Amino acid sequence: PADIAVGATVSQALSALAAALPPGAEVLVPEEEFTSNLFPWAVSARLRTVPLERLADAVTPRTRVVAFSLVQSADGRPAPTADILTAARDHDALTVTDATQACGWLPVQATRFDILTCAAYKWLMAPRGATYTYLSPRARRHMRPIAANWYAGSDPGGSYYGPPLRLASDARAFDLSPAWFSQVGAAVTLELLGRIGVPAVHDHDTALAARFCAGLDLAPTGGAIATAPADAAALRRLAEAGVRTAVRAGRIRASFHLYTTEDDVDRAVAALTGHDPT
Incomplete structure (x- = not known):
């Protein structure tokens, strides 16, 4: 164009x-x-x-x-x-x-x-x-x-x-x-x-971010990105669980997209809370 x-x-x-x-x-x-x-x-x-x-x-x-x-x-x-x-x-x-x-x-x-x-x-x-x-x-x-x-x-x-x-x-x-x-x-x-459509991607991503926030008792963001308090123990548990996040501005930043599943979200929440999801 x-x-x-x-x-x-x-x-x-x-x-x-x-x-x-x-x-x-x-x-x-x-x-x-x-x-x-x-x-x-x-x-x-x-x-x-x-x-x-x-x-x-x-x-x-x-x-x-x-x-x-x-x-x-x-x-x-x-x-x-x-x-x-x-x-x-x-x-x-x-x-x-x-x-x-x-x-x-x-x-x-x-x-x-x-x-x-x-x-x-x-x-x-x-x-x-x-x-x-x-x-x-x-x-x-x-x-x-x-x-x-x-x-x-x-x-x-x-x-x-x-x-x-x-x-x-x-x-x-x-x-x-x-x-x-x-x-x-x-x-x-x-x-x-383009084949999936951005509205469908939006609904998928924001639903996963809302699930993450609910699991941590955080206010929903309405978006596809959420943050949580960062400390060494939480970061270690995330790594051990195979969950990749980033630390930005002193907080853990989690992003949710097409390749993220509900099981991924639950694994991240379990790692951050120290609770076994099983």
Whole structure:
């Protein structure tokens, strides 16, 4: 599609806008944001951070870009997206969202944002090295193709050698030459997810997360990610039970997807509570 660019990483995708911002431009970002959507702005702009829940209220006429994740990496919290979009629109700020922790289990409408980018190795289950980015025509007017290459040419096969610069007139001008093996793997997983349907994946994943929370007497998150207190004993029991989790921001982060079963959830709960599920 004319508004989609292919790349390798989120930070690379966002740098084409970050590098083109005027000196002193303010970019507003949640203070707990994953750094792929924070460091590019810190290099090229005047970064201002606030807690996620205050992001919409913090947008001012000086704000050029509001950048945030749809779902937070550390704990799975969803962003107050509608409020952020309204505040950004009221102040004519560009909206940039990292959907890496959302696309694949959460229904997402990319055209609500000026830029939406997603690394496919998480919930899209692809190999590392595949990233897809929606670039609205409005966003592209503010961007520079700083990684211009033959694959971004108006005719890639005719862009191997020599001047002049002849980039595509749409979002493909921001393409990177693909990591071919990553894209081969991504083609399979994207076809699978499309066949199953994101709504069905959403129902499966969130039901498992709710089962996990209920087993630990935690408030349900409504999402596909849940966290629990982390201590050495709990982490040891999880490892012994063959349960793989991550520790983020000092808590155990558990994520639930197509390959997760109710038995997996019960095994994780038993390991964390120290109770034998049998």
